[in-house]
Amino acid sequence: MKRNLPFVLALILVILVTAVEGQELTGTDIIRKVNDILNQESAFSISRMTIQTSSGQLRTFEFHSWARDRGEKTLIRYTAPSRARDQAILMLNNADDIWMYFPRTKRVRKLATHAKRQKMQGSDFSYEDMGSGDIFISDFDAIRIDDYRYNNIPCYRVRLERLPSSTSSYIKVIIWVREQDMFPIVIEYYDEQYQGSLSKQLFLEDIRVIQGIPTSMRMVMKNEMDLSETVMEMLEIDYSVDPGIEMFTERSLRE
Amino acid sequence: MIMRICGSNNIKGLITVLEKSFVWGVTLFWLVAIFFSAGWAEPVQLFGYFRSEIVSPELGDIDPLYLYKLRLDFESSLSERLFLGGNINFIHYRGNDTGNFLKDIPESIAVQVPSDVSPFFDYTFDDEIVWDNLFVKYRFPEFDMTLGKQQITFGSGYVWNPTDLFNIKSIIDPTDEKEGHKAFRIDYPLGLQRGIMFIYDLEEPEEEPGMLLQYKMNRGHFDYFLTLASTWRDFTDYSTFTSVRERSFMAGFDMVGEAFGIGLWFEGTYNWPETQKEFYEFVLGGDYTWQNGLYVLLEYFHSSRGCSGDYDISDWMGYFTGESKAISRDNLYIYGSFPVTDLLEVGISMATSLSDGSSVVIPVLDYSLYEDVHLELYGGFNLGSHGTVYSKELGNGILGRLTWYF
Numbered sequence: 001m002k003r004n005l006p007f008v009l010a011l012i013l014v015i016l017v018t019a020v021e022g023q024e025l026t027g028t029d030i031i032r033k034v035n036d037i038l039n040q041e042s043a044f045s046i047s048r049m050t051i052q053t054s055s056g057q058l059r060t061f062e063f064h065s066w067a068r069d070r071g072e073k074t075l076i077r078y079t080a081p082s083r084a085r086d087q088a089i090l091m092l093n094n095a096d097d098i099w100m101y102f103p104r105t106k107r108v109r110k111l112a113t114h115a116k117r118q119k120m121q122g123s124d125f126s127y128e129d130m131g132s133g134d135i136f137i138s139d140f141d142a143i144r145i146d147d148y149r150y151n152n153i154p155c156y157r158v159r160l161e162r163l164p165s166s167t168s169s170y171i172k173v174i175i176w177v178r179e180q181d182m183f184p185i186v187i188e189y190y191d192e193q194y195q196g197s198l199s200k201q202l203f204l205e206d207i208r209v210i211q212g213i214p215t216s217m218r219m220v221m222k223n224e225m226d227l228s229e230t231v232m233e234m235l236e237i238d239y240s241v242d243p244g245i246e247m248f249t250e251r252s253l254r255e
Numbered sequence: 256m257i258m259r260i261c262g263s264n265n266i267k268g269l270i271t272v273l274e275k276s277f278v279w280g281v282t283l284f285w286l287v288a289i290f291f292s293a294g295w296a297e298p299v300q301l302f303g304y305f306r307s308e309i310v311s312p313e314l315g316d317i318d319p320l321y322l323y324k325l326r327l328d329f330e331s332s333l334s335e336r337l338f339l340g341g342n343i344n345f346i347h348y349r350g351n352d353t354g355n356f357l358k359d360i361p362e363s364i365a366v367q368v369p370s371d372v373s374p375f376f377d378y379t380f381d382d383e384i385v386w387d388n389l390f391v392k393y394r395f396p397e398f399d400m401t402l403g404k405q406q407i408t409f410g411s412g413y414v415w416n417p418t419d420l421f422n423i424k425s426i427i428d429p430t431d432e433k434e435g436h437k438a439f440r441i442d443y444p445l446g447l448q449r450g451i452m453f454i455y456d457l458e459e460p461e462e463e464p465g466m467l468l469q470y471k472m473n474r475g476h477f478d479y480f481l482t483l484a485s486t487w488r489d490f491t492d493y494s495t496f497t498s499v500r501e502r503s504f505m506a507g508f509d510m511v512g513e514a515f516g517i518g519l520w521f522e523g524t525y526n527w528p529e530t531q532k533e534f535y536e537f538v539l540g541g542d543y544t545w546q547n548g549l550y551v552l553l554e555y556f557h558s559s560r561g562c563s564g565d566y567d568i569s570d571w572m573g574y575f576t577g578e579s580k581a582i583s584r585d586n587l588y589i590y591g592s593f594p595v596t597d598l599l600e601v602g603i604s605m606a607t608s609l610s611d612g613s614s615v616v617i618p619v620l621d622y623s624l625y626e627d628v629h630l631e632l633y634g635g636f637n638l639g640s641h642g643t644v645y646s647k648e649l650g651n652g653i654l655g656r657l658t659w660y661f
Contacts, residue, residue: 053597059626081627082302082660097476104432106406110478110511112518114544122597122623167516169546193546228597250471251399251444 027142071133094133139166341389411511417536448473477512585609613639
């Protein structure tokens with residue numbers, strides 16, 4: 001027993017420190033850690049988006065996406081289906097500036113911030129969901145609420161309340177964050193147009209560690225109002241790429 | 256579409272020969288380039304669509320016009336910097352593929368045209384195989400250079416673009432694709448948010464070059480464009496069939512961005528033809544998306560060249576042939592759309608001539624039938640009084656479009 005005493009004491013210390021640390025974490029602390037994980041310095045990904053309508057029909061899109069400056073700049077280019085092929089979206093300043101490129105007319109059109117409320121190719125993801133960068137920090141007040149277990153996983157829960165100056169379409173967001181690695185596994189979106197009731201839920205699944213960074217390889221956005229859902233699968237992801245600042249220009253958009 | 260308006264003449268014949276030579280020249284270059292670089296070029300990627308379209312200018316018309324279009328696109332990167340692209344269209348018409356412009360305008364104006372010249376206003380939709388776009392693009396480290404038949408679009412306006420000297424949009428579907436324009440183009444970025452574009456128009460004869468220069472910059476939530484152009488314009492009097500073709504200078508400015516959460520844009524030009532009357536045009540527009548997905552767009556277009564109400568045959572024909580962008584001096588366009596489901600979007604637009612008080616209402620339906628099959632339906636209901644731009648006498652029509660993308 002004496003031989004095990006240092007180990008037992010160390011274990012107790014770790015548990016105590018973790019418990020104290022967990023209690024002391026504020027909503028802002030948790031959201032900052034979440035933001036650090038979700039918005040890496042730069043990233044390139046290939047994704048497949050499958051929309052399932054309330055009538056059970058499926059529509060599939062594939063796209064390449066580049067991001068840098070922790071998601072403040074995002075470029076998305078569709079590769080499939082043929083109808084959407086080469087269409088591209090450039091989002092700067094956390095999607096406050098959006099340009100869309102239409103390949104058949106080679107026209108670039110600047111969209112106002114209200115356009116980020118529009119559905120991305122009819123999916124349950126809006127442009128805001130795709131390119132909002134650190135909006136959870138800049139546009140919301142974070143308040144820690146009761147911890148809960150989700151599928152038996154201990155989670156912190158944080159309620160985000162929109163700041164008056166924000167252009168976000170969500171009045172409130174509740175995030176369930178896995179205690180073990182601060183990775184969010186459920187995000188609930190409350191929409192102004194539905195009098196602040198729950199409009200969408202995002203489930204982050206199949207979480208793998210890619211290049212040392214926890215990454216959800218499958219995200220499911222469930223639309224509680226339309227009863228539709230969109231599944232986003234990560235086919236490829238690379239956090240080591242440096243897209244270069246020139247990637248996020250009109251020249252690159254037209255490429 | 257080949258419009259047989261004034262019959263053929265030698266100049267038109269020469270232009271046709273030049274056009275054909277150009278198309279064949281670029282085609283030959285393209286094939287040679289692929290041949291010599293086939294070993295290290297990326298495979299040519301093929302895609303496109305097949306479209307069936309029905310156009311009935313009159314509801315209940317038992318003899319509408321049918322259009323079948325196969326668009327084949329191809330792209331290939333011959334190297335990291337050299338890119339080849341284009342598309343060829345195969346178009347076949349069936350049904351009522353002939354018409355006369357005098358039947359497409361109010362009767363009070365058509366009767367002013369002597370009956371013996373009426374055949375000059377005949378038109379026909381002929382089957383065609385056309386290189387819609389065919390270009391070579393080279394990406395230098397500092398700038399891009401594009402040569403060939405290519406899409407050239409200007410302006411922030413949705414329906415009207417005074418700065419766009421190459422395209423006229425349709426009020427029915429302003430986003431529809433247009434045939435490319437033969438040009439030599441340089442896009443030179445000056446940093447991340449600024450740039451210069453230069454265009455040398457290859458569709459003009461060598462001794463009458465058309466040129467265009469545009470400077471673009473971004474500040475805050477706005478993009479700004481300054482455009483200068485020297486091109487050739489046609490001014491045709493269709494009552495006497497006399498046409499003046501002369502050099503015209505254009506200075507244009509446009510901006511697009513947002514204020515107070517509303518998308519806003521302005522686009523204006525001032526034009527100095529050599530002998531014809533100077534004119535100016537501008538567009539002012541705005542749009543907004545509500546939380547529930549309802550999208551509304553409003554655009555006002557003024558052309559000092561437009562007519563304020565007492566139209567003649569030249570006002571109408573100038574619009575049909577693309578010499579002018581609108582018949583009326585003051586025009587308003589309102590559009591609203593709403594995503595009913597993930598697959599179905601409905602919309603309605605209304606174009607109004609503020610000059611004569613007439614309007615046309617255009618309901619729109621856009622439905623994704625299958626993964627790659629898309630259905631679009633457009634209506635057109637003219638509500639104006641006799642003699643106006645959207646006169647009831649012009650009838651009510653529909654356009655149905657079924658497209659399979661591959």
